Each structure stands twice: as C-alpha cells, then as structure tokens.
Amino acid sequence: MTTPGRGLHGHVLDTLGPAITAGEYPAGSVLRTDELAQRFDVSRSVMREAVRVLESMHLVESRRRVGVTVLPACEWNVYDPQVIRWRLAGADRPRQLRSLTVLRSAVEPVAAGLAARHATPEQCAELTECALGMVANSRGHRLQGYLVHDMAFHRVILTASGNEMFARLGDVVAEVLAGRTHHEVMFEDPDPAAVTLHVQVAEAVREGDADRAERLTREITVGALQELDILAP
Amino acid sequence: MTTPGRGLHGHVLDTLGPAITAGEYPAGSVLRTDELAQRFDVSRSVMREAVRVLESMHLVESRRRVGVTVLPACEWNVYDPQVIRWRLAGADRPRQLRSLTVLRSAVEPVAAGLAARHATPEQCAELTECALGMVANSRGHRLQGYLVHDMAFHRVILTASGNEMFARLGDVVAEVLAGRTHHEVMFEDPDPAAVTLHVQVAEAVREGDADRAERLTREITVGALQELDILAP
DNA sequence: TGTGATGTATAAGTCTGACTTTTTGGTTGC
DNA sequence: GCAACCAAAAAGTCAGACTTATACATCACA
CATH class of the missing domain: 1.20.120.530 (GntR ligand-binding domain-like)
Structure with missing residues (x-):
C-alpha cells in the first residue's frame, strides 16, 4: 500500500508492528531497545525511531529504567491505517x-x-x-x-x-x-x-x-x- | 490529556504539530532537519525522532536530498487523537x-x-x-x-x-x-x-x-x- | 517488625561527529 | 537538443560516550 521499508526503521516496523498487533507480545511484555537493535541488526538510533513510531500509535510505552512496554489492545490507535493493515494481515x-x-x-x-x-x-x-x-x-x-x-x-x-x-x-x-x-x-x-x-x-x-x-x-x-x-x- | 513533554522530542512535537495542523506551513513547504534541530535547540537524533512521529501521522514526508515536506491536509491521519487535539486547539x-x-x-x-x-x-x-x-x-x-x-x-x-x-x-x-x-x-x-x-x-x-x-x-x-x-x- | 531514608544498578535519553547513500540539478560533450 | 556524467546537498546510518530518571534492594531507626 504505502511505500514499504522506506528506510531501516521502516523494515523494523514491518516486522514489529504485525507481531505486536497479532498479540505475539502480550500486553505488559517488556522489550529492551538494545536487545531489539541487536535482533534486527540495526543501530540504536534506528531502533529508537521505530519505537517512537510505535509509541505514537499507542502500541507501546517507553519508560526509563523499565524498557518498552506493550500496551493492551484497548489503548491502540485502531484508526491508524497502518495498524488496521497490520491487523488485517494477522491473526485477528x-x-x-x-x-x-x-x-x-x-x-x-x-x-x-x-x-x-x-x-x-x-x-x-x-x-x-x-x-x-x-x-x-x-x-x-x-x-x-x-x-x-x-x-x-x-x-x-x-x-x-x-x-x-x-x-x-x-x-x-x-x-x-x-x-x-x-x-x-x-x-x-x-x-x-x-x-x-x-x-x-x-x-x-x-x-x-x-x-x-x-x-x-x-x-x-x-x-x-x-x-x-x-x-x- | 496524555503526558505532555515526555522527553525532548515530545516538546518539539507540542510545538511543531500544532503549527503544521494550523496551516502555518502550507502543504509543500520544505523543512530541513538540521535547521529544525538548531531552532529547537535539540540534537539531530531527537529531531529525527520527532520527524518520524509526524511522518507516521502523515503530516510530513521525509525524502533524501529534499528535506521534510509538509503534506496536504487530505493526507493527514485525522483520526489520530493527537492530531485531533492539535486541531481542536488551533485555528480550524x-x-x-x-x-x-x-x-x-x-x-x-x-x-x-x-x-x-x-x-x-x-x-x-x-x-x-x-x-x-x-x-x-x-x-x-x-x-x-x-x-x-x-x-x-x-x-x-x-x-x-x-x-x-x-x-x-x-x-x-x-x-x-x-x-x-x-x-x-x-x-x-x-x-x-x-x-x-x-x-x-x-x-x-x-x-x-x-x-x-x-x-x-x-x-x-x-x-x-x-x-x-x-x-x- | 514495619517504615522511611539511602544507595546503586539499569535502561532509556541525549549528544556528537564521522561516514554513507540517494537524488537533484547543472555541466559537459556529442 | 540530448545524453551521460559529476558534484553538492540533505537525509540516513552508525558507534561511542555521557546523562538522567527510577525501580529495587539495602539499611537504619523507631
């Protein structure tokens, strides 16, 4: 639909977004930026940008000393076209x-x-x-x-x-x-x-x-x- | 409403978001990340995160060698609660x-x-x-x-x-x-x-x-x- | 034993500078 | 006039050092 993978952070989103909306990480799960950066083989800067986007969709919340927490589905911006696409492509x-x-x-x-x-x-x-x-x-x-x-x-x-x-x-x-x-x-x-x-x-x-x-x-x-x-x- | 100014990039958004949705930068306007970073007195990393968020709301589009282009209102994610709040607080x-x-x-x-x-x-x-x-x-x-x-x-x-x-x-x-x-x-x-x-x-x-x-x-x-x-x- | 102050480890947040990549627009040569 | 080419510009990426907030544990005192 929209240009997929416009930059490295886009590629990360294409994987993480569907995973979260599919419920692969249950609400309350905690991810760490550094670990994610390693897993996706990108720099921390790129990973941070991806997390910021997920945060703006209310899919996750980032807090100091804690990490990146996955939010419950009732918090998600369900009108975000990207979120809708991810969910339509996934399990629910x-x-x-x-x-x-x-x-x-x-x-x-x-x-x-x-x-x-x-x-x-x-x-x-x-x-x-x-x-x-x-x-x-x-x-x-x-x-x-x-x-x-x-x-x-x-x-x-x-x-x-x-x-x-x-x-x-x-x-x-x-x-x-x-x-x-x-x-x-x-x-x-x-x-x-x-x-x-x-x-x-x-x-x-x-x-x-x-x-x-x-x-x-x-x-x-x-x-x-x-x-x-x-x-x- | 939501926690305002959660981090430096949040503060930048609180200023840039309302400005864009208020039509202060007409569609097609081009901004440069470095210039914005200077103007808001933040590092490029922080500015990039803010731009990524605006991009996920389809308020702007970032392209190499060009800059950060403001998109026309018909492209905006008008269901994004943040965008709604910005617009309700502004001119339209x-x-x-x-x-x-x-x-x-x-x-x-x-x-x-x-x-x-x-x-x-x-x-x-x-x-x-x-x-x-x-x-x-x-x-x-x-x-x-x-x-x-x-x-x-x-x-x-x-x-x-x-x-x-x-x-x-x-x-x-x-x-x-x-x-x-x-x-x-x-x-x-x-x-x-x-x-x-x-x-x-x-x-x-x-x-x-x-x-x-x-x-x-x-x-x-x-x-x-x-x-x-x-x-x- | 319970409670409040203190300390510490942790992970996000920030900044800087160097480097890469893409793309636009002009320049050159045919 | 058109093609190929080149150079500059701006975003994109990365690595590393440093700062800051905070959850959690520890300890002192009542």
Whole structure:
C-alpha cells in the first residue's frame, strides 16, 4: 500500500508492528531497545525511531529504567491505517473485519445522505460510471472488475460527503471490500439485489434525494453485516 | 490529556504539530532537519525522532536530498487523537468540531442500538446513574456537573456497544462535548428535551430495545447538528 | 517488625561527529 | 537538443560516550 521499508526503521516496523498487533507480545511484555537493535541488526538510533513510531500509535510505552512496554489492545490507535493493515494481515483479521464492517454500517448511510446534498456534477458522473461498471461485471465471474468498481463507488460516496473524516475511511472500506471478495464469495457472482441497490444509490445522489440515498445505502450495509453473520435474531 | 513533554522530542512535537495542523506551513513547504534541530535547540537524533512521529501521522514526508515536506491536509491521519487535539486547539477548531459532530451523528445512534443488545447490567446501571446525574444538574447553572455526566453517558454508550472502533471515539466525543459547553451555550441551562432524551435512551438500553435506543440517540445527535447549524433547509 | 531514608544498578535519553547513500540539478560533450 | 556524467546537498546510518530518571534492594531507626 504505502511505500514499504522506506528506510531501516521502516523494515523494523514491518516486522514489529504485525507481531505486536497479532498479540505475539502480550500486553505488559517488556522489550529492551538494545536487545531489539541487536535482533534486527540495526543501530540504536534506528531502533529508537521505530519505537517512537510505535509509541505514537499507542502500541507501546517507553519508560526509563523499565524498557518498552506493550500496551493492551484497548489503548491502540485502531484508526491508524497502518495498524488496521497490520491487523488485517494477522491473526485477528476476522475480528478486525467485523469491527470495520459495523463502522461502515454506521458511517456510509450518513455519508450517502450528505453526498446527495453536496456531490458535484463530476462526482455524480463518476458515481454513475462506477455503478454501470458494477453492472457490466456482475455476471460471468468477473469478480476482479466488479471489485474495482465497487471500491471506487464507495470511495466516491465517502469523498462526496464533504466530510474529511468520512473521506479518510475510503482506504479502509476498500480494504474491507477487497478482503471480502478474496475470502468469502470468491467464486460466485455478486448478489444482483446488491448491484441494483448501488445503481439506485447513484440515482438518488444524482437527484439530490438525501433520504433515499441514506435508506438505500443502509440496505447495502445491512447486506454486508449479514454476510458476516452480524445481526439480531 | 496524555503526558505532555515526555522527553525532548515530545516538546518539539507540542510545538511543531500544532503549527503544521494550523496551516502555518502550507502543504509543500520544505523543512530541513538540521535547521529544525538548531531552532529547537535539540540534537539531530531527537529531531529525527520527532520527524518520524509526524511522518507516521502523515503530516510530513521525509525524502533524501529534499528535506521534510509538509503534506496536504487530505493526507493527514485525522483520526489520530493527537492530531485531533492539535486541531481542536488551533485555528480550524470550528471546522474540526463540525466534522466530529457529523461523525458522532453517524456513529452514536448505531452504537446505542448495539449497546441495547450487548450492555452488561453494570453498564446499564452506570448509564442510568449518568442520566440521573444529568437531570440533577440540569437546572441552576450547574453546567460543570452536567457536562461531566453527559461525557460519561456517551462514553458508556460507546463502550457498551462492544465495538472497539466505537469505544475509541469516547475521548473524541468527550472533547467535543466539553468544547461545546465552553464556547456556545455556556450560560444557559441545557435543553430540557435533550435531558429527557438521555433518560429515555438509558431506559431503552436497559430494556434491550435496540430500535428505540437508536432512534432516540439519533434525535440527540440531530440536536447537536442543529446547534452548529448543520442541517438541510 | 514495619517504615522511611539511602544507595546503586539499569535502561532509556541525549549528544556528537564521522561516514554513507540517494537524488537533484547543472555541466559537459556529442 | 540530448545524453551521460559529476558534484553538492540533505537525509540516513552508525558507534561511542555521557546523562538522567527510577525501580529495587539495602539499611537504619523507631
């Protein structure tokens, strides 16, 4: 995704970050900078930079005379894209996927409603194009093409909402969608009902019908929740 | 909030972070590590650590032969609590407050619905206690006491949702609420209707009525949006 | 025996200076 | 005008010496 291993400290992070988020070092574990520097065969300066970054993500805490302490998961900056990526790549991928899908179900409908009010003509056109692309790739095992348009669709919605916080979730949603396609229903064509919903959302946004856009997007996200068996009986 | 100035690099961040998020260095500005180190009267090692942290927040990008480039706001990790705090303390506080309030309006109703399903008896009790505290402080200019219980109420809802991503928004919501009280309607007693809504939400959660909890919480957040004049005509 | 003052070892924190590597931008030569 | 080449600039890396805070143990005193 981002440039991996931009410098030695980046390489260290690519190993340590996933290890910590995977729970390899339980909360409370204590690491020593010098030992880590030796283990990764880097200088202490480089190791310190890596620790500082982990510290800014609230993954660890560095204290004098003690060492580098691993913090409990409830302290982590779970919205940090890097942390999300590490967790998605590791053991608690399912848990992370569920959390993110629930977040989507909260955010995307509201974002769609805002998009209906604020989307520029260009964004409306983009949205329609994405929806059409989804339709065109919805049959005949064209999962890859479908996915690309699906990700683009949701990204445009989030951006067009005009809310910077929503917009920044574009990458996250894209990774959730990609993950879903790669693991769950890889071989079957997407649900035709879902495809129709996307087309209708594009319509609603184009017409500036905020309520309808929100309601339809809520239906989409309900579908995503059901795929992961997150629902009340 | 968090320990300020934990080490020299922390002090540098406390100055540089707010400066960058306030737009003092426009996107594309180039800084040099050595110059910064001199300006802050710290060694290059310390300065490098600070830059690494800013880099992990996507506030800047460091490239060889070029320097430390300030990135455009659309790249920033706007969910980083540190970044949020810096922005709330700076010039675009109003903009940040609006973004966060819209985010609240999306997340909190869904969180309340989940809380109705998953809240433990202890959490239900806490919730009721918070609501009662709000009632008790709702008259006679007891804004401070009211605020404390209001913040606690929303934090419990977010935690009880059982979703880690929601739970981590507790601090953010608390700061939004605190900011609102300190700036807008500081002198008037809170809207009685809002107080009643909180009591009713606590009720709905206790009874496990997810739909009602969600609907009522949506009313609360609509009120918050209206206070900031965020609404469609 | 319990409690407070004192000492000490430890690991992070800081600074400095030398060296390496990458990259930009200009210069040269065809 | 274009290619190859060169030199300067800034980040990146490393090693070593020194400083500082602090957890823990020790000891003295009540």
